[in-house]
Amino acid sequence: MAYAIEMLNITKDFPGIRANDNVTLRVEENTVHALLGENGAGKSTIMSILFGLYQPTSGTIKVKGKEVVISDPNVANQLGIGMVHQHFKLVECFTVTENIILGAEPKGKFGTIDMKKAAARVKELSELYGLNVDPYAKIRDISVGMQQRVEILKMLYRNADILIFDEPTAVLTPQEIHELMHIMRNLVKEGKTILLITHKLKEIKEAADKCTVLRKGKCIGTIDVKTTSEEEMARMMVGRDVSFAVEKGEAHPKEKVLEIKDLCVKNVKGLMAVKNFSLDVRAGEIVGLAGIDGNGQTELVYALTGLCKAESGQVILKGKDILKLPIKKRLDSGMAHVPEDRHKHGLVLDFTLKENFVIHYYDREPFSKHGILQKNEIDQYADKLIEQFDVRSGQGKDTIVRSMSGGNQQKAIIAREIDRSSDLLLVVQPTRGLDVGAIEYIHKRIVEERDKGKAVLLVSFELDEIMNLSDRIAVIHDGELSGLVYQKDVDENVLGLMMAGSLKRVEAVV
């Protein structure tokens, strides 16, 4: 079979780190080829090289058998290579069509843009691949899943036939993921070739034909997905056996740490997003909040942390109503938080890793004295966290966070927040974008926090994670509490019904 892409002996050096070490990747035409590897293994880097964002330090690239030099993304476009980045690059106030044609506008009379023609083509493409996109909708009005399809259309509109997806499913709901896998199969049927980066072995099983495994920049091997089990793939990428189940003993819950009482919160559109929501979390237990994305989880978390105002109700943390307090006071009164949007709320990307680690404590001893930062203390603390949580980067604590791999950025936030050892740990999607090995470790740490007597509220869209970690599970549907059950009393089907709002079971009240 012919190869669409051959990347031969690719090596890429960054300051302090070899991101790709003599990697050879051959992708057959008309297949979905997955890339698997730990956080920081060099997956995004090698794809960025293929897309012309980076130049390899050494190695050659062949596209459809011909040797090429991809000096920038425009060259990649001309070669028929397109990429969907993990963070979409769309103009919010433009329509779908306007976004798609940006940079490749069809010219009409007198140098005007022929919008009608463009929209017709967008519609045609959308129908051909079953994407269901409205060419005239504004980006800010459509869901994240739809936005991703716009990115896909952008590639198709430029006649790309080699499509790169960098962790496309991290931001999607399970339903959307399923649809995306279907779309990918459709694309392959129509003659496209797909390169897919993902940490979810299930997705590789579902959609991919071949899978190349990277570890610490080196190529470990390419396998046939059909004949390889998930456990084997995990072992290949981490280099040891990975347990998918979380080991944890019985919970011994004590006093209530967080009490949410009749909370009502409006969303940005002014509609009630959280309605009379009540929930308690006790010391020494993990409460999982399940629900389909967009059912009020974000608003609920914002109201708890103080990012948005609540309409009415009470949030009591250790006996004190914190609803009127500013963010900082809330965090200081015993709340650690792993936010959903790590780039917006979690990190200062242009700061170094160590500066990010002390962001909550920079103005306190021992990290500062009399308003002056204490370099030694900060360095030691950073080294400690980096070692404990295995945060990998080119220049250790002095790495600019922007240059770190996505998963390692996430690990940095988790490290910082878990280490605060607050009475309440409020984690949203803690393992998004993490490899299976890292997930195993983070889960272990969360359970440890519980056993130390902390209260944990876990918000996640992944049912596996909820089922694996939680002691009690709360379900939110349309802003209301539609379920509150003990984990051992339910299975995923029952949870699914509650998330869809067709079953209401509030029984595990404490």
Add this chain to the structure above:
Amino acid sequence: MKSKLKVTTKRKDSGEKKHSHLTISLIAVAVGLIFAFLLTILTGRSPFDLLTALVRSMTGFNLQNLGSFNIMYVLNWFLNAVPIIMTGLSVAFAYRTGLFNIGGEGQIIAGSTAAAAVALLVKLPPIIHPIACILAAAAAGALWGFLPGFLKAYRGINEVVICIMMNYCGMYACAWFTKVFLPIDPNTNDRTIAIMESAELKQVFSNSTSQFNWGFIVALLAVVLFWFVIEKTTFGYSLRATGFNKEAARFAGMKVERNITMSMMISGALTGIAGALLILGIYRYGRIFTSFDNFGFDGISVALVGGSTGIGVLLAGMLFGLFKAASGNLQLFNIPKEISELIQAIIIYLVAIQYAIVLLLDKISERKIKKKEIEEKPEGGNV
């Protein structure tokens, strides 16, 4: 999750930063100088004259008359750097908090006027007197920075617009203030009488013909303080965090609005001090401004070329100070003084479009790598 389209910053986003700001600035300076020499030749003048003028401004030696040496030229160079180092620090300070202070003109006029008022109306012993004047100027500059900062922080109004309006407010309000409250020199009617001697910033070398004075030390102190505050203190940390990512800073409990207001006020104070240094060290009388001196705008170039760091601003300020000081020498050697402005303009443009330089450097290093590969191939023998 959804990031807005930012085509121009793609390279930066990908975080591959191979070339330091210093390299880029040095290349810009080199290109500016080469261009100046070419232009001198093209217009039929001697490039040696240009070189002589520049060397003399820097070292005090005259290449065409070896043996003649006058330290005055060197001192004048340093003297010219003082106000733009201050305004450069000012712009850099605001920039590190994510703000653009283009209100330097208003702030420097406010600072000049306040310094003159204290120097004319308040009786104080020497040493204390100039310090009091400088503090008054800082306060006046801060006041002028307050409004744009406050409106930006609490009302989301673009600081650039307010800053520009404040420039004109500063010019007219201070002219009125000076005419009404300060003793005007009856001979000219367009300035005040001389300030009290106790308020003057004295010459460092009183036997020199240069006006070089202790203001330079103030500027150096300001550079050190700038670096210390921005890099070493918790306050600087929170300002930088605010500048990089307002939301994350807010989330970490920093008072973002207060930071923005404070930063603009400190920025204004730095420019205000520049005004005081000019009045106390050079003019020695209060001025009635009818136009801008452009020191505030020069500060933008200095901060840009200096990469908004303390040491960078010091170096860039010295560089631009040199060109300012050189204009006089140029004319002496029959080179139009516009040449010096031209060099400055080229440097600023090149640093502003540093992407072009980066691209160029990339091409060069690529070629080097290729060459190396070809050399290495026979040994490596792979593929």
